[in-house]
Amino acid sequence: MAQLSTVLTQATPVVAARGEGALLFDEQDRRYLDFTAGIGVTSTGHCHPRVVAAAQEQVGRMIHAQYTTVLHRPLLDLVDRLGEVLPSGLDRLFFANSGSEAIEASLRLARQATGRPNVVVFHGGFHGRTVAAASLTTSGTKFRSGFAPLMAGVHVSPFPDPHHYGWSQEQATEFALDQLDYTLQTLSAPADTAALLVEPVLGEGGYVPASTEFFAGLRERADRHGILLIVDEVQSGYGRTGKFWGLDHFAGRPDVVVTAKGLASGFPLSAIAASDALMSRAWPGSQGGTYGANAVACAAALATLDVIQDEHLVQNAAARGKQLRAGLEERTTRHPAADNVRGLGLMQGVEFRDAHGKPDAAAAKAAQQTAHEHGLLLLTCGAWGQVVRFIPALVVDEAQVEEALDIWGQVLHTLP
Ligand code: PMP
Numbered sequence: 190m191a192q193l194s195t196v197l198t199q200a201t202p203v204v205a206a207r208g209e210g211a212l213l214f215d216e217q218d219r220r221y222l223d224f225t226a227g228i229g230v231t232s233t234g235h236c237h238p239r240v241v242a243a244a245q246e247q248v249g250r251m252i253h254a255q256y257t258t259v260l261h262r263p264l265l266d267l268v269d270r271l272g273e274v275l276p277s278g279l280d281r282l283f284f285a286n287s288g289s290e291a292i293e294a295s296l297r298l299a300r301q302a303t304g305r306p307n308v309v310v311f312h313g314g315f316h317g318r319t320v321a322a323a324s325l326t327t328s329g330t331k332f333r334s335g336f337a338p339l340m341a342g343v344h345v346s347p348f349p350d351p352h353h354y355g356w357s358q359e360q361a362t363e364f365a366l367d368q369l370d371y372t373l374q375t376l377s378a379p380a381d382t383a384a385l386l387v388e389p390v391l392g393e394g395g396y397v398p399a400s401t402e403f404f405a406g407l408r409e410r411a412d413r414h415g416i417l418l419i420v421d422e423v424q425s426g427y428g429r430t431g432k433f434w435g436l437d438h439f440a441g442r443p444d445v446v447v448t449a450k451g452l453a454s455g456f457p458l459s460a461i462a463a464s465d466a467l468m469s470r471a472w473p474g475s476q477g478g479t480y481g482a483n484a485v486a487c488a489a490a491l492a493t494l495d496v497i498q499d500e501h502l503v504q505n506a507a508a509r510g511k512q513l514r515a516g517l518e519e520r521t522t523r524h525p526a527a528d529n530v531r532g533l534g535l536m537q538g539v540e541f542r543d544a545h546g547k548p549d550a551a552a553a554k555a556a557q558q559t560a561h562e563h564g565l566l567l568l569t570c571g572a573w574g575q576v577v578r579f580i581p582a583l584v585v586d587e588a589q590v591e592e593a594l595d596i597w598g599q600v601l602h603t604l605p
Pocket of ligand 1: 228315421
C-alpha cells in the first residue's frame with residue numbers, strides 16, 4: 190500500500206474536508222479556526238464565492254493555455270490589474286507557479302542584468318526549497334543540509350533582529366548595515382554583487398519586521414554600488430501586513446518584487462515584477478515554464494484582487510491585526526515564557542523562551558498542539574521553531590479574532 194513520505198510531516202492530525210472563510214472543517218465536520226491560511230495563501234479566505242465563481246467559469250472555458258505558445262485573456266487582464274498595485278515603475282511581469290520558482294527567476298534576472306555572480310542574503314531569510322532558493326535560505330539548516338553542494342555565490346549578512354541580539358531596533362539596524370558594508374568589503378565585492386535579497390518581515394525565520402532605516406540603508410548601498418534590491422514579498426505581500434506590500438511599512442524602493450502565496454487565493458501562481466529597463470536585460474529564453482500563469486490561477490487572481498479591493502481587505506488586515514496584536518500582548522503578559530509578540534498586521538508571532546532566555550521550541554510546539562485540540566489551527570516558525578505564528582485569512586472578522594484570542598489565553602494557562 191502506498192503511503193505519504195514519512196518526512197512530509199504535518200503540524201496537526203487534521204484531515205481537512207472543506208473550508209469557508211477563516212474556518213476549516215475536518216472529515217467529521219469538526220470546526221477549526223484556521224489561523225494558518227495554508228501558510229498565508231488563502232488571502233480571501235477558503236472558497237470565497239467570487240473566487241470560486243471566477244475559477245469555475247474559467248475551468249469551463251479553458252483550463253490551460255501555455256504562455257510561451259499562446260497568450261490568454263486572464264493573464265493579460267491580470268498584468269493590467271497588477272500594474273495598479275505594484276510599486277511604481279515595476280511594470281514588467283514574469284509569472285511562475287511557486288515562490289521558489291519566482292525567487293530563482295529573480296536570481297537569473299539579477300545575474301544576467303548585472304553580469305555579476307553574487308547575492309547577499311540576510312540571516313534568517315527563507316526564500317524556498319529548490320536548490321538555488323535553498324542556497325539563499327538561512328532560516329534553518331533543515332532547508333539546506335544533506336544535499337550539498339549548494340549554489341555558489343551566496344553571502345549572508347545579519348538581518349536587523351532586535352530580539353535575537355537583545356538590542357533595540359535602532360541598534361540592530363545600525364549593526365546590520367555596518368555588517369553589510371563589512372560583507373561588501375570582505376566577502377563579496379560590489380563589482381561581484383548582483384543583488385541584495387531580503388524579506389520585509391522574516392517569515393519562516395520568526396516573524397521579525399525590518400525597519401525603515403534598514404530599507405533606506407539597503408537602497409543607498411544598492412544605488413551606490415549598482416546592486417539590485419530584490420524584495421521577497423512571497424509571505425508579507427498582498428495585504429498580509431495591513432498594507433498592500435510589506436515594504437510599504439518601510440518606504441522601501443525595490444528593483445524587483447517577488448510575489449506568490451496570497452496572489453490567487455490558493456491556486457499556484459507567482460510572479461516577479463521589475464522595470465522595463467531591468468526586465469529587458471534578462472536573456473532570451475531565461476523565462477518560461479509549462480504551467481506558469483495558468484488560466485484558472487489567473488482568473489482566481491483577478492477575482493482575488495477584486496475581493497481585496499471591494500471588501501477593503503487590506504484595511505481589515507490592519508484593523509484585525511491591531512486587535513490580534515493587542516490581544517496577544519495582553520494574554521502573553523500572563524505567561525512569562527511567551528515573552529515576545531512581534532509582526533505586522535495579520536502576520537503576528539509569539540516567541541517562547543525558557544527560564545534561561547533560550548529559545549523554547551518545546552513550549553511553542555506544546556502551545557500550537559494544545560491550540561489545535563481547542564479548535565485553533567496555528568503554525569510555528571523561527572530557527573528553533575520557538576515562535577507560534579498567527580496568519581489568518583484577510584477576511585477574518587472581529588469575533589473570530591476574539592475567539593482565537595480566548596483559545597490562546599486558555600492554551601497559555603495549560604502550559605507549565
Ligand atoms: N519566500 C518566502 C518569504 C516564503 O515564505 C516562501 C514560502 N514559505 C517562499 C519564498 C517559497 O515559496 P514556495 O513554497 O511557494 O516555493
